[in-house]
Amino acid sequence: MPYVAVKGGEHAIRNAEALLKARRRGDINVPELSLEQIKQQMQLAVNRVMAEGSLYDPDLAALAIKQSWGDLVEAAFLLRAYRTTLPRLYYSQPLNTSTMVIQRRISAIFKDAPGGQKLGPTFDYIHRLLDFKLAAEDNTFSAPASNKSDPQETTLRVANTLAQEGLVMSPGTVGNGVRTNDEQSGIESITHSTEPSDITRQSLTTPTNRDARLQNLTRGDEGFLLSMAYSTQRGYGKNHPFAGEVRMGGVEVVICPEELGFEISIADIVVTEVQMVNQFKGSKEIPPQFTQGYGLTFGYNERKAMAMALVDRALQSKDLGEPLDGPAQDEEFVLYHSDNIEAQGFVQHLKLPHYIDFQAELNLVRKLRSDYEQTQKRANLPVPNKNDTASSLEEAATA
Amino acid sequence: MNSSVSPTCSPPSNPEPGFNFAYLDEQTKRSIRRAILKAVAMPGHQIPFSSREMPMSYGWGTGGIQVTASVIGKEDTLKVIDQGADDTTNAVNIRRFFRKVCGVATTERTEDATLIQTRHRIPETPLKEGQVFVYQVPMPEPLYFIEPSPTEANKMHALEEYGPMYVKLYEDITKFGHIALAYDYPVMVNDRHLMNPSPIPRFDNPKMDMNPALQLFGAGRAKRIYALPPYTKVKSLDFEDHPFSVEKWEQPCEFCGATDTYLDEVVIDDQGNRMWICSDTDYCERRQQAQSGSTKKLG
Numbered sequence: 001m002p003y004v005a006v007k008g009g010e011h012a013i014r015n016a017e018a019l020l021k022a023r024r025r026g027d028i029n030v031p032e033l034s035l036e037q038i039k040q041q042m043q044l045a046v047n048r049v050m051a052e053g054s055l056y057d058p059d060l061a062a063l064a065i066k067q068s069w070g071d072l073v074e075a076a077f078l079l080r081a082y083r084t085t086l087p088r089l090y091y092s093q094p095l096n097t098s099t100m101v102i103q104r105r106i107s108a109i110f111k112d113a114p115g116g117q118k119l120g121p122t123f124d125y126i127h128r129l130l131d132f133k134l135a136a137e138d139n140t141f142s143a144p145a146s147n148k149s150d151p152q153e154t155t156l157r158v159a160n161t162l163a164q165e166g167l168v169m170s171p172g173t174v175g176n177g178v179r180t181n182d183e184q185s186g187i188e189s190i191t192h193s194t195e196p197s198d199i200t201r202q203s204l205t206t207p208t209n210r211d212a213r214l215q216n217l218t219r220g221d222e223g224f225l226l227s228m229a230y231s232t233q234r235g236y237g238k239n240h241p242f243a244g245e246v247r248m249g250g251v252e253v254v255i256c257p258e259e260l261g262f263e264i265s266i267a268d269i270v271v272t273e274v275q276m277v278n279q280f281k282g283s284k285e286i287p288p289q290f291t292q293g294y295g296l297t298f299g300y301n302e303r304k305a306m307a308m309a310l311v312d313r314a315l316q317s318k319d320l321g322e323p324l325d326g327p328a329q330d331e332e333f334v335l336y337h338s339d340n341i342e343a344q345g346f347v348q349h350l351k352l353p354h355y356i357d358f359q360a361e362l363n364l365v366r367k368l369r370s371d372y373e374q375t376q377k378r379a380n381l382p383v384p385n386k387n388d389t390a391s392s393l394e395e396a397a398t399a
Numbered sequence: 400m401n402s403s404v405s406p407t408c409s410p411p412s413n414p415e416p417g418f419n420f421a422y423l424d425e426q427t428k429r430s431i432r433r434a435i436l437k438a439v440a441m442p443g444h445q446i447p448f449s450s451r452e453m454p455m456s457y458g459w460g461t462g463g464i465q466v467t468a469s470v471i472g473k474e475d476t477l478k479v480i481d482q483g484a485d486d487t488t489n490a491v492n493i494r495r496f497f498r499k500v501c502g503v504a505t506t507e508r509t510e511d512a513t514l515i516q517t518r519h520r521i522p523e524t525p526l527k528e529g530q531v532f533v534y535q536v537p538m539p540e541p542l543y544f545i546e547p548s549p550t551e552a553n554k555m556h557a558l559e560e561y562g563p564m565y566v567k568l569y570e571d572i573t574k575f576g577h578i579a580l581a582y583d584y585p586v587m588v589n590d591r592h593l594m595n596p597s598p599i600p601r602f603d604n605p606k607m608d609m610n611p612a613l614q615l616f617g618a619g620r621a622k623r624i625y626a627l628p629p630y631t632k633v634k635s636l637d638f639e640d641h642p643f644s645v646e647k648w649e650q651p652c653e654f655c656g657a658t659d660t661y662l663d664e665v666v667i668d669d670q671g672n673r674m675w676i677c678s679d680t681d682y683c684e685r686r687q688q689a690q691s692g693s694t695k696k697l698g
Contacts, residue, residue: 010491080452087424203447203622206550332548342457342620349458349537352489356482356519356678359664360581360600363646368575 024069038062047270047299048072052340053079054200054219055086056269056298073221077341088201090255093263097273097296098154101250104300107158108243109277115155120248122302158245159275159292168277168290171210206332213315213335214308218297220338222304228328228338229310237314237326241293244277248300272301276309283321291316407485407494407507411473414502421468422500427451431469431624435615438626443588443633444556445539450622460493461619463516463535467497470531470615471514476504478512483520483661483678490518507681519582521603523660523682526612528629534597536618539625541585541595561593564636572641581646587634594625594633602645602661607633652677654695655686665697 025032039046039062049061053076061079068074104120107113119125133139162168196211204212217225232239253267274295282288293313295305314328327333337343376383414420421428427449434448453461471477477497481490485507493516494505506512509524518535526532542552545563555561564585571579578584584601588594596604597616607614607627614627627633637643651658653674660682662675676697677683684694 009486010495013488013492013495077452077456081454084427084451084453085419085422085424087426201449203449205447205553206548332550336549341452345457345459345461346537346620347458348456352459352518353482353487354519354598355663356600356661357582357598359662359678360602360646362664364579364581368579371576 020069024067033066035059035062035066038065044300045072045075047297047301048222048304049075049079051298051301051304052076052219052221053083055079055083056267073340073344077344080341090257091196091198092266093254093256095251095253095271095296097247097251097271098156099152099251100155100247100271100273102155102247103249103270105155105245105247105249106243107245110158110161113158113161113245121300155247157275159277162244162277162290166289168292169280169286171292171294173286204335206335208331208335210312210316213331214294214296214312216335216338217295217308217311220308221340221343222301222307224338224340224343225304225307225311228314228334229307232310232314232326232328235326237317237324237329239278239313239317239322241276241278241310241313243306244275244292246272246274246302246306248272248302270299272297272299272305274302274305274309276306276313278313280320286320291320407491407505409498409505411504412498412502415499418500420473420501421471421497422453423451423465423468428469431465434624435466435469435626438615438624439613439628441592442627442631443586443592443594443625445618445623445625447622448624450619453619455492455496457620458537459489460516460518460535462617462621462624463518463533463619464493464496464617465619466533466615466617466624467514467516468500470533471497471501471503473501473503475501475513476506476511477501478506478509478515478681479517480515480520480522480679480681481518483522483663484680486680508685509681519598519600520661520678521599521606523657523677523679525606526610528611530612532610532612532614534599534614534616536595536597536616536621536623538583539595539616539618539621539623541583541593556592559591561587564593565638568636569638572638577641578637578643585636587636588627589632590634593636596633600646600661601635601643604633604635604643605645609633648675650675652683655683655690657683657686 039058042062042065045065046058046061049064049072050056050058052073053061053064055061057079060082061075064075064078065072068078102118104122105115105118107117159168163170197209197215199212199215204216231237233241248270250268250270252265253269254263254265256263272295276293276295277290278293280286280289280291291313293309293311293316295307295309295312297305297308311328311334314326315331315334317324317329318331322329324330373383419425423431431448434446438444438446450462450465453464455461455464467477477494479485479490479494479497481487481493484490497503498505509515509522510527512530514531514533515522515526516533516535521532540549540552542555542564545567546552546555555563568578568580571577580601582598582600583595584604586594586596586604586607596607609630609632610627611629613629616625618624635643648658648662650662652660652662653676655677657677660677660679663678664673664675666673680696684696687694
């Protein structure tokens, strides 16, 4: 049986693309998905793609999901590649999440918190039973009536309660970033002595600062962050966290163009914000207190925001002088492996032809093998027969 | 592969509308060119650059593609090879991309190209002055298998602390009698920077030395660019009593009879029979044409 070398011309590539498109569409008797359907009914997928694609645009994210055949990492990749073509016109002002129009807000550290707790749309207390009625179409579900929250209302962060007592370390105490008090909301906000870094404009180099770390994490792969966070809970860099606050809702994006000299609001986006509170026993310089881990993602992305907060806290270990004994505390390990667009590419590039390197390796192994056999012969030791290896392989294959 | 129009050679055409020339916006190209200039000024030293997500996956040559996109002009003639061949899938795809977003002329002939992008090989036809040769690089850091931390590796470069690499090579000699690196064979550039030549076979390493072309290296995922300006000294690491050597084959190329080229072993049936042919398809075909006027090729 003759073999054909694996080379593909333009024709083969075009055919592969056409086949992919046809398979993606599926049975043409089934109505085609609309972007509106994806945007409305697969919102969490849209949110994940926006977060990892690092671009807030539900319409384009829905298109990417449709185009990627439902593969969300591929969809995030499509958004990233599109993002490359967009000019960077302005940097927004820091989001003020204390003025969030809250859809969900919980705190695990106080029974009640000023501003109240609100479960919102959550899977948390749903019995995970397959809902066979949902299999039928034309279901209608009505949202329960709720008190409309006042968009002007400010909901203070729970961590603020601890801050009043001086029991929680404000971000910027260690590492970079300087804190100033925001008089109006009563909370502290970060100001930097220098502009915040942007890892999409200047490639990440290590060791780096918390702003670059947070940007890396918020774009990072949800699964990777989840496992990293989980590993800290299981003792690899243990630091028991409490969910100080989880909130999700709409916030304004504000820019302040230099040529205008005043702020204008350009968008309302939904974000999930998590503040974890972790114990810190103190060091010579810093008294015992709680420390914080911070998570923020585009959209409703609670699992990822929580994981991000745990990993952010783990990565502060070095600055806090804690022992470094878990991978989640290793800045390089986490930051260089969190991006799924990079990771999927490098893992999958092994599919590309490597026959030149393999030829070189083959020559080398043959030479090493013949050297080995000569040495064995000189020492009068048995040399494994080539056929023995082949037949044992065959046995393994039939076993 | 029997289509009447060769997909690998084409005259200039109009680029597809809707993209900037060469896909990247001019600001991005400028920032990449700045990194290239720095790289040329410090031969073999890795320069971080703000690598962008491209419409091809990381690992598919996005570093080389960004470097090519930043230096390519309308007048250029582009050649793209992968494994030495112009017709491997990824070479075809990258060439197709640049035809789409630049409309430049493409060629298979090494000496006709002004710009050559490659993965894993340097052509057998010598490069010449004025040509730009762009390598796709998966792992720019030559020290990564000794020191995976980039922070530490950077320090080692800064201090020229390359002892551990020599120790690794020495360990190979004590264990196997020779240096057991078939590709990715580290080189010293300009007597100063240890450099990863990208996964070309060691057979190609000597071609880098004092090469008249400008050699640029792009690593997209790792976000690094490095360069060898024309006529730069490039030395493959070795020891006085174990000098660097390249592999040789016991048989000539089945198609063109060459005995001094990098050969590719092709399995031709399920009885374990093989034939050996040049990996550089352009070089092989041109030799065949000169000999008999006809060409044999795979596929």
